[in-house]
Amino acid sequence: MRVTLARHRRDLRLRYRLSGEATRAADLALVTGVGAFFAFVANPLAGALSDRTTSRLGMRRPWLLWGGVLGSVGIAVIAFAPSIAVVVVGWALAQAAFNGTQAALQALLPDQVDEAQRARVSGWLGIAQNVAPLVGIALAFALTSAGAASTWMFLLPTVIGLAGVLWLTATLRDRVLDRSTVGPFRLGAFLRGFWISPRRHPDFAWAFTGRFLLLFGFASYNAFQVYYLLERFGFDTATALSWQLRLMVVQALLLFVAAAAGGAASDRTGRRKVFVVVSTVLAAAGLVVFAVAQAPELLYVGAALFGLGLGAYFAVDLALVTDVLPNRDTEAAKNMGVFNIANALPQSIAPAVAPVFLGIGAGAADNYAALFVAGAVIVALGALSTMFIRGAR
Template identity: 70%
Template sequence: MAVIEPTGVAAASAGAGAVPGSRRSAGNGVIVAYVIAYLALYIALITPVISTLAVKVNEISTVATRAGDLSLVTGIGAFFAFVANPIAGALSDRTTSRFGMRRPWLVIGVIGGAVGLLVIATASGIWQVVVGWAIAQTAFNGTQAALQAVLPDQVEEHRRGKVSGWLGIAQNASSLIGIGLATLFAAAGLTSFWSIAVPAAIGVVGVVVFAALLHDRRLSKADAVPFHLGAFVKGFWISPRKHPDFAWAFTGRFLMLLGFAAYNGYQVYFLLTRFGFDTPTALSWQLRLSVVQTIVLVVAAALGGWLSDRTGRRKVFVIVATVLAGVGLIVFASAQDPNILFVAAALFGAGLGAYFAVDLALVTDVLPNRETDAAKNMGVFNIANALPQSLAPALAPLLLGIGSTTAGNYTLLFVVAAVVILAGAASTMFIKGAR
């Protein structure tokens, strides 16, 4: 497995690093604002992925074309996320603004992302949705790269598991809030405009408030290393022999998120097809399942993060969490009674909670050059988040078309996604630099 990440030698010779700016440990108030900003950003970013993009596409497509149209929208958007995240991270590491290294990217990115969502909310054709989602993914991933860099920037190592756990809770609770808003607006007979525009506004408010409170790192112009795209791209090669732990961590996250992307992107259409629901009913079931999933997730994330810090272990929690998520997805795929989906949601929630609580801390523990290239390296790692969002829409129509009617073979899609997730557990076992 080849993972793109700068080695210490390549980074230094290519001028890929930035001298650390002044830093300080974040206080409890800033940590709370950090978690809220994470929640707000993901309300804006995740809600379209799991719900409102599917609803919007369903409004302007047919049953026969909607899965393909959704794949086009999410696939192109994910490509822009794939490119934007590491580049924004590298530029953030070199930003010498008097406002700090991360703050400009937080504010400009979240506002730009909201503009992209408004383009989607007012769209009347698929290509308008494509353009809007490309803008949103590009801008929001700039914010995401800077926001995640705050963890190694300002959170001490002995607190990272706990803070990572709360960030995991926030990231996953965002879907519950977003689906709740979409369900509320659908039940009121409102168009998808409101279920897209309101999360966008929440994202702007949450991130901007955090940016105002953040005691950001600052980098002097004399210490900043110039950004050269050619050197940057060359620096994005890592030999698995030099950084095997990072390579295996990347692989595990990639496989987990590949299965997760298939589940997220097509859950609404699964409910519409398997049980014959209309859109408001499908959204209401998605909300109920999300409530169960989130409750279990919060408990698992809080407990997993605490136990991980307490024991000093990361890998075992990631492996168990991945297995739980895979089993939950298999139950989801085989359910013929919608009530069985609550069992699947609980298993999946337990897996996600424990996984996202500990995985980010695990990655931080094995992150190369984290003193000089934290944002870029976290941005590179986020390729494992963005690339699956591009591949899943490309693969999904192929699986949906096997041995099925026009509506799609969602059982096969989710079973394959579960197998991919379980493979992620195996890859984590090969990490040696963390317990």
């Protein structure tokens, strides 16, 4: 599923060729904006409904199955869309459905995984999330080189993602919720359940804040990486994209190593917070390297530090939040969905806030040093927030 979503976020650029030259940017913003809204709403909503599901298939399997199927239908709609309006409908359906699937997937961590193994599993989930874009890029390159029609860039990753979801649905030994344990549905109480009080659950609030701040710093770099390469080093577009791919490979390799090793070490020692703090410091250091680099070769150092930091962070962060999750036995999917807002929100806010830093003392060129240093400070604040968590070591 990660390959599917990662690839299609890039393939949308092919679809907005359907519109005129003057409206392409606006059309792409419309498509991604509507999709982001549906993703934002669907994840906690599907999670809450999953927590109340009493199907004989279990609590999570119906959401895995139908989310995968309907999301695939949405991608197929995009692949054959005759207009930008149809693309909007297809992407909204895909984001809503796949985020429903993601809500069920995230709930499997507290549902199925013992505390002694959560960091290992969290690490592999982080690897899947961050390596998938590379797999998607390689797949698209292979299809393009083979002269395949652009529709296959949508359909083939979708088939791969759906096959994975169907395999998991078929093999998962899911929890079956007894109907007698589920109270009557009351809309007011249902909606109020999405508010998790920081006063009553401070550990969850601090974990949410730490994830939000780290991904805010990450988004401040990721959203402007190509423009940074173009302006700082004077690359042409092809060279900038080539460097972007190289840095992604370095980052992914180090992320893989750090996530696997960090997850195992965290489970072995039973400690979470120290790994989160060290990982965020490494990620902040990577951003500082990007801020000061005057030679492109130094970017490899920044990418390596950033990859190590993200890998170690993703290895333990989901395990940490699972340890402090409110009402873990009855509201796991809903509360993990609320936590997922800390993933989605920074990707929307950071690009909007970035011009404030880019404009600091800027002349002809944007001030990327100020943006990345600000990102490093924000990431460091994420590490600080983790220290206030009391319910985990």
